Amino acid sequence: MTMATALAVAFVVYSCKSNLKEAEKLDLNVTPLQVVDSMFFLQSENGRLKMRVEAPRMEAYEHDTLSYDLFPNGIRVYGYGDDGLLETTIVSEKARHDKYPDKTKEKWSAFGNVVIHNILKQETMETDTIYWDSKAHEIWTDCYIKMYSPDGFMQGYGMRSDEMARNAILMHPFDNYFVEQDSTKVVIDTVNFIGPLLKK
DSSP: OOOHHHHHHHHHHHHHHHHHHHTTOTTTSSOOOEEEEEEEEEEEEEEEEHHHHHHHHEEEEEEESSSEEETTEEEEEEEEETOOEEEEEEEEEEEEEOOTTTOOOEEEEEEEEEEETTTTEEEEEEEEEEEEEEETTEEEEEEEEEEETTEEEEEEEEEEETOSSSOEEEEEOSSSSEEEOOTTTOOTTTTTSSSSSOOO
């Protein structure tokens, strides 16, 4: 072996050792395995769009007992009904998607100024934290929640509903009020409506 070859081998070994020391400093519990900026994905079922998700940033973490995706800069979820119309939106400041190794369950959590809006029913809910079980197709919270609808205002602690927020039930309501509706009033879905708007 020549002197130049020996020096080259020594340099490579030394370089690898110094890089390994840097890699050993990484704490995989707090370092994301993958980072995606401007994340956007669609979920369909039998060729029909069911859900659209948008987030400025997604960080993927992987552990032996639990893997999860973190959305530190917020998330927007758009849910579509069987007829293809946009029915529900969920917006929050942060979110997390837990995935378990046996793949029998997964859980979504949205927290920080969560706003759930059912466009077709014209109902809006505001709370601090919401959970979504995609396998059971339901959303729920145990936090304080406010609900606005054409029928009035409701508030309470805890809520259970299907994932499209069609039949939200407040578990412990208090101090609510209702408004008598005009049965002749025509309501137009301006989000999904195609065609000329009617004059007022």
